[in-house]
Amino acid sequence: MQRDNLTLELNALKAQINPHFLFNTLNNIYSLALRKSDKAPEMVLKLSDMMRYVLYECNSGPVLVEREIQFVSNYIELERIRHGSHVSINYSLTGNPEESRIEPLLLIPIVENSFKHGINAQMEKGFVEVQLNVVNGKLEMEVINSVPLNGTSLHDKGGIGLDNVKKRLELIYPGKHTIHIESLPEMYKVDLTLNLS
Numbered sequence: 001m002q003r004d005n006l007t008l009e010l011n012a013l014k015a016q017i018n019p020h021f022l023f024n025t026l027n028n029i030y031s032l033a034l035r036k037s038d039k040a041p042e043m044v045l046k047l048s049d050m051m052r053y054v055l056y057e058c059n060s061g062p063v064l065v066e067r068e069i070q071f072v073s074n075y076i077e078l079e080r081i082r083h084g085s086h087v088s089i090n091y092s093l094t095g096n097p098e099e100s101r102i103e104p105l106l107l108i109p110i111v112e113n114s115f116k117h118g119i120n121a122q123m124e125k126g127f128v129e130v131q132l133n134v135v136n137g138k139l140e141m142e143v144i145n146s147v148p149l150n151g152t153s154l155h156d157k158g159g160i161g162l163d164n165v166k167k168r169l170e171l172i173y174p175g176k177h178t179i180h181i182e183s184l185p186e187m188y189k190v191d192l193t194l195n196l197s
Helices: 002-034 040-056 065-083 108-119 161-172
Strands: 088-095 127-135 138-146 177-183 187-195
Touching (some): 040 065, 065 127
Antiparallel strands (some): 138 187
């Protein structure tokens, strides 16, 4: 019964992510379509690839870290297309995931929140930095974003993103992770370390 309850709770948490992500990305495509941007079709194709991952690869337990990272990379590229060159988006990946596996859709809420609350809330001089390192069965992720000009972080106003990640980490990786969140006047920072072995 305890295992069944755990499975139900994990499925409920995953179900919160998918429509949340889809809604935000469709809004991105809609804004480009309104401007009749030539980038809208490219975004539709990327979203299609991402939804294929969500629908067909994320329902049978852990996935290859490489696939999860590709999903995150695609999301960041969608945001690059949407925002163009008037904001700073930096993404780096080091290490080698090899055959490591990870619970699917675990990383994307952190990245998604950084764009939603960093760049979208502050369209001028906004920035997002995402650094991923995977080595020897250990994943390290650092995500930093700007905060609105008034210095108030919208992260503090709630939302399912980071709370969802914390709950999933506690349920799936007890004693195998650390997550540190720092809210400063000029930036918001999330550091995640995850032992994949």
